[in-house]
Amino acid sequence: METNKAQADYWASPAGLKWIEHEHALDSAMAGMLRMMLDVAEIGASDRVIDIGCGTGASTLDAARRAPDGTVLGVDISDPLLARAADRVNASGLKNASFLLADAQTYDFSAQPFDLLVSRLGMSFFSDSVAALKNLSNALNKDGKMVFVCWASVEKNPWFAIPKSAAEERLGALPKGNPLAPGPTAFQDCDRVADLMDRAGVSDIEARPVDILLTPPGGVEGAARAASKVGPAARIMKAHNGTKADEAAIENAVMEAFEGFDDAGTARVPAVVNLFTCSR
């Protein structure tokens, strides 16, 4: 049974593949949160690391650079994103990163446990988070720990809120979905997630919001493009069959709103992510 089949399908669909098309912009935007997470993780030079929801592999690569005598396994459920990740690793010359396509909620990693689990935005998509956390805690050795980041709410993140309202203004709002359903904002409530972690049986649970800056390339214009092509604006565009003109108008409105984040030609968009840590 592929319990997360819907995620596998989504991340191989045109919407998921936008992560490849806009990889550079998105990875650059999220470089700060990745660095923060890996700093907190204090990766040891010879650690064995598992990276959940690695997508096109930016986090796997950076983790592998911090564990030159260790190994990093990037796990994702999307074949096309992993193929791209493997290309990046080959191009990098790194020998200690590899990838696996699996459903991390159910796949049994316990035969060779890891010292550390990291995830940049990949932990909030599971159909059963408690089952996933329980399964992944079994992927850790007895001193193993997890360090992962997830988005805080849309309201706390202008990166989402501004494109969302620009798209709604142009095309109309979508029926309100459940923001806690599996997806990018499912782990927006630290207390709720700490409770899920507790139910999964992990210990030393810490959950706290962290202010970061998103630093997409291409100034305010590049920021507006990246924020409109992936995320709520893109979903609204798709649902309403938006035209090129709609797309341009939305991007333009986002760009105007992002002007406030301009810092001498570089966009620095304030953002909030939730940082979760625990031991097995």
Place this chain on the structure above:
Amino acid sequence: MTQDETQVSDAGFDRRMLEALVCPRSHGRLEYDADKQELVSKSAGLAYPIRNGIPLMLVDEARSLD
């Protein structure tokens, strides 16, 4: 180094990690078929492909063994 090891390292997959993989259906051990680039689960009667060096550990992706 055996031929298998050469092929696995060419595929970019860490040998130890490859050996630690289990069948997602049976949780049993897997045998590496270097020619076919497959991981074979005798207990489940399934063969999982390795594509571009990436093992695809989903039952949906597996080939049924006759």
